[in-house]
Amino acid sequence: MKRSLLLLPLLLLLAGCGDARETSVLSPVSAAALSGDAAGLHLTVETVWQDSAEGKATPQYLTAEAATIPNLFAAAANNVGGEFYFIHAQVFLIDEAAARQGLLPLAEYLCDENDARLSIRLAVARGATADEVLRAWAPSGEIPGIALGRMLSEGEKRGSGVDMPLFRFLNLLLSGSDVHTALPAVTVGTDGQAVPSGLALFEGDRLTGFTDGGDPHA
Amino acid sequence: MQGQPLKSDIAAFSADLDENVRTLQALFEGDNTFVTRLVESRAAPHLRCAVFFFDGMVKNLAINQSVLRPIADWDGGAPVSAEVLAHRISQVNDSRVEPDPAKMLSSFLYGDTVIFTDGDPRPVVVNTKGFSLRSSGEPDNERVLQGPREGFTEGFMTNLSMIRRRLRTPHLKFTFQTLGSRTHTTVCLCYLDGVCKPSVVKEWEARLSSFTLDSVLDANYLSECVRDSRMSPFPTIGVTERPDVVAARLLEGQVALVVDGTPVVLTAPYILQECFQANDDYYRNFFYVGLARLLRMAGFVISICIPAIYVALLTFHQEILPTRLLFAVAAARQGVPMPTLLETVLLLLVFEILKEAGTRTPGAIGQTMSIVGGLVLGQAAVSARFVSAPVVIVVAMAGVLGLLTPKLTTAAMVSRFFLLACGAVLGLYGVFFGMALVLAHLSGLSSFGVPYLLNLLPRVSPHLEDAYVRTPWFKMRESGRFMARKGERP
Numbered sequence: 001m002k003r004s005l006l007l008l009p010l011l012l013l014l015a016g017c018g019d020a021r022e023t024s025v026l027s028p029v030s031a032a033a034l035s036g037d038a039a040g041l042h043l044t045v046e047t048v049w050q051d052s053a054e055g056k057a058t059p060q061y062l063t064a065e066a067a068t069i070p071n072l073f074a075a076a077a078n079n080v081g082g083e084f085y086f087i088h089a090q091v092f093l094i095d096e097a098a099a100r101q102g103l104l105p106l107a108e109y110l111c112d113e114n115d116a117r118l119s120i121r122l123a124v125a126r127g128a129t130a131d132e133v134l135r136a137w138a139p140s141g142e143i144p145g146i147a148l149g150r151m152l153s154e155g156e157k158r159g160s161g162v163d164m165p166l167f168r169f170l171n172l173l174l175s176g177s178d179v180h181t182a183l184p185a186v187t188v189g190t191d192g193q194a195v196p197s198g199l200a201l202f203e204g205d206r207l208t209g210f211t212d213g214g215d216p217h218a
Numbered sequence: 219m220q221g222q223p224l225k226s227d228i229a230a231f232s233a234d235l236d237e238n239v240r241t242l243q244a245l246f247e248g249d250n251t252f253v254t255r256l257v258e259s260r261a262a263p264h265l266r267c268a269v270f271f272f273d274g275m276v277k278n279l280a281i282n283q284s285v286l287r288p289i290a291d292w293d294g295g296a297p298v299s300a301e302v303l304a305h306r307i308s309q310v311n312d313s314r315v316e317p318d319p320a321k322m323l324s325s326f327l328y329g330d331t332v333i334f335t336d337g338d339p340r341p342v343v344v345n346t347k348g349f350s351l352r353s354s355g356e357p358d359n360e361r362v363l364q365g366p367r368e369g370f371t372e373g374f375m376t377n378l379s380m381i382r383r384r385l386r387t388p389h390l391k392f393t394f395q396t397l398g399s400r401t402h403t404t405v406c407l408c409y410l411d412g413v414c415k416p417s418v419v420k421e422w423e424a425r426l427s428s429f430t431l432d433s434v435l436d437a438n439y440l441s442e443c444v445r446d447s448r449m450s451p452f453p454t455i456g457v458t459e460r461p462d463v464v465a466a467r468l469l470e471g472q473v474a475l476v477v478d479g480t481p482v483v484l485t486a487p488y489i490l491q492e493c494f495q496a497n498d499d500y501y502r503n504f505f506y507v508g509l510a511r512l513l514r515m516a517g518f519v520i521s522i523c524i525p526a527i528y529v530a531l532l533t534f535h536q537e538i539l540p541t542r543l544l545f546a547v548a549a550a551r552q553g554v555p556m557p558t559l560l561e562t563v564l565l566l567l568v569f570e571i572l573k574e575a576g577t578r579t580p581g582a583i584g585q586t587m588s589i590v591g592g593l594v595l596g597q598a599a600v601s602a603r604f605v606s607a608p609v610v611i612v613v614a615m616a617g618v619l620g621l622l623t624p625k626l627t628t629a630a631m632v633s634r635f636f637l638l639a640c641g642a643v644l645g646l647y648g649v650f651f652g653m654a655l656v657l658a659h660l661s662g663l664s665s666f667g668v669p670y671l672l673n674l675l676p677r678v679s680p681h682l683e684d685a686y687v688r689t690p691w692f693k694m695r696e697s698g699r700f701m702a703r704k705g706e707r708p
Contacts, residue, residue, distance in 0.1 A: 007655070020534060020642075022533065023558075024551055028548070048545055057549070087536075088537070088541045117537070
């Protein structure tokens with residue numbers, strides 16, 4: 001009995017109460033979009049807010065600008081109003097300009113970041129900015145970022161597209177010097193919704209071009 | 219009734235009848251139920267007797283017809299001794315001379331009638347017990363859908379007879395003792411000689427001899443004093459009100475303790491496996507029983523873990539939740555003023571309060587209270603944003619699953635709060651750490667020398683016929699005698 005009492009102070013020493021956080025302080029991010037131009041980097045995050053169990057969840061969009069990837073995320077965290085909760089993000093869109101500059105800094109940052117899932121899907125916005133694709137409506141009426149993630153996943157199952165989560169992309173990048181990969185390309189369709197638009201071809205971590213359709217496993 | 223005699227201030231009685239009458243009247247002065255009846259024989263004037271009994275505890279007809287009338291009609295010639303009174307005059311089936319004042323008082327206070335005759339200091343004790351007892355019925359908290367429905371009552375000999383009717387073997391032993399210096403309650407150790415290990419019987423006797431309370435009004439007085447690991451919430455001594463259960467446990471090599479004045483019988487050794495057994499597990503089809511027993515085991519584990527896991531996930535590990543579930547839970551918790559832990563603790567306490575109130579409140583009012591309580595909590599509190607709907611679901615599930623194992627109610631409640639505290643402090647790691655501690659605690663328990671986890675852990679014992687599922691009767695080696703002596707049959 002006395003020996004088991006010793007466990008109590010030991011438990012207190014190991015207490016992780018500091019990591020506790022309530023769901024009410026979280027601002028869950030469902031998707032993000034990165035754009036790059038001469039002015040710097042722009043990040044748009046789609047957060048989900050639901051005011052009640054009966055109400056419908058609605059997306060809210062917040063933007064941040066910075067010169068580097070870490071500063072960009074820090075600025076987004078400051079803007080979001082609650083705790084920046086990135087781990088449930090389904091899709092990360094990158095526009096053409098940022099993709100041509102190279103994705104490795106972004107991929108490495110997301111891997112280092114504790115709150116980012118390695119299974120987050122990467123996609124390239126084609127013919128529109130990443131922000132525009134992110135904000136495109138979803139035909140099922142759900143959160144656009146979540147709908148986009150499901151669309152990419154279903155596309156691979158049907159064989160009409162490629163589903164490239166972050167860990168797979170990074171594994172390919174780091175597997176050798178002369179590596180060619182592909183990410184799914186997404187654009188805004190004529191109805192204003194996000195639609196698949198072929199593949200974005202990469203040499204290393206830089207975008208080299210797009211291809212329309214074709215067997216991704218060929 | 220045999221047993222340890224009452225300590226008495228009377229050293230011995232006198233041969234003078236009037237002096238004996240004065241002695242007993244002085245002893246029971248102020249007791250209006252104490253009755254003294256002087257009787258003389260019409261035909262033999264030298265026969266003067268005094269009959270003593272307690273009103274309400276005796277059969278008046280037996281006294282009138284089997285004691286008073288034979289004395290009044292006696293026409294024997296010689297002076298009447300106590301033996302003549304006991305064996306020739308008295309027409310009661312159980313009649314004896316009792317020279318020991320302490321033993322006499324013990325029987326007298328239990329409903330026997332005492333007769334003194336002039337010229338002999340030894341009283342005669344005749345069995346005229348006639349106090350009313352509750353009729354036997356099915357115990358409320360041990361109901362079965364199929365099987366016998368007899369239950370113990372407060373009558374000591376009645377209870378013993380119910381056991382003997384089920385085990386008609388001369389190897390069934392009943393050993394009496396008297397416990398409690400004020401109540402002098404008679405208890406009886408029952409066991410099957412040749413099946414039960416002698417060490418278990420000796421251990422029982424040793425523990426009962428160390429019992430020091432002055433009163434025993436219920437079996438629980440003894441249970442809390444003699445059981446192993448008295449501070450553990452897990453039961454290490456069995457409790458039942460059914461004679462068929464007692465008979466089954468005696469056949470398994472356990473010892474039963476019947477206590478006078480209560481329908482509750484204690485049995486030991488008692489192991490965790492028995493907590494998951496229901497009474498009609500042996501009276502119903504083994505397929506259903508196997509499924510039901512596994513359900514009970516799973517239900518108990520889920521019942522103690524689910525509030526802790528809920529708090530741990532929502533407070534530390536939100537990333538484990540599916541995205542849509544996280545949104546739904548976050549939305550449900552919008553506007554709730556309390557942290558998740560406090561909300562869960564509060565609702566668990568309210569559940570316990572409702573359960574206790576429902577038990578204490580009689581009849582229909584209790585049912586109404588339960589319904590109102592559930593409606594008020596389930597609807598109004600959620601609507602008012604005092605608590606969130608998910609926590610109501612979690613607590614209700616934990617509570618309902620806990621009801622699958624009524625023998626583990628206390629253990630479930632304590633374990634639930636303990637794991638909740640662990641989960642609130644350390645997240646899922648804390649929950650599993652807590653479960654490991656609970657398992658370690660269970661591993662360290664024993665009941666009268668038998669490991670508490672017997673049959674549930676393969677290395678402890680290979681007797682799995684009645685552990686997780688019940689083997690069909692045609693495959694059972696011997697009726698689950700996992701604690702009995704091997705190789706000996708009654």
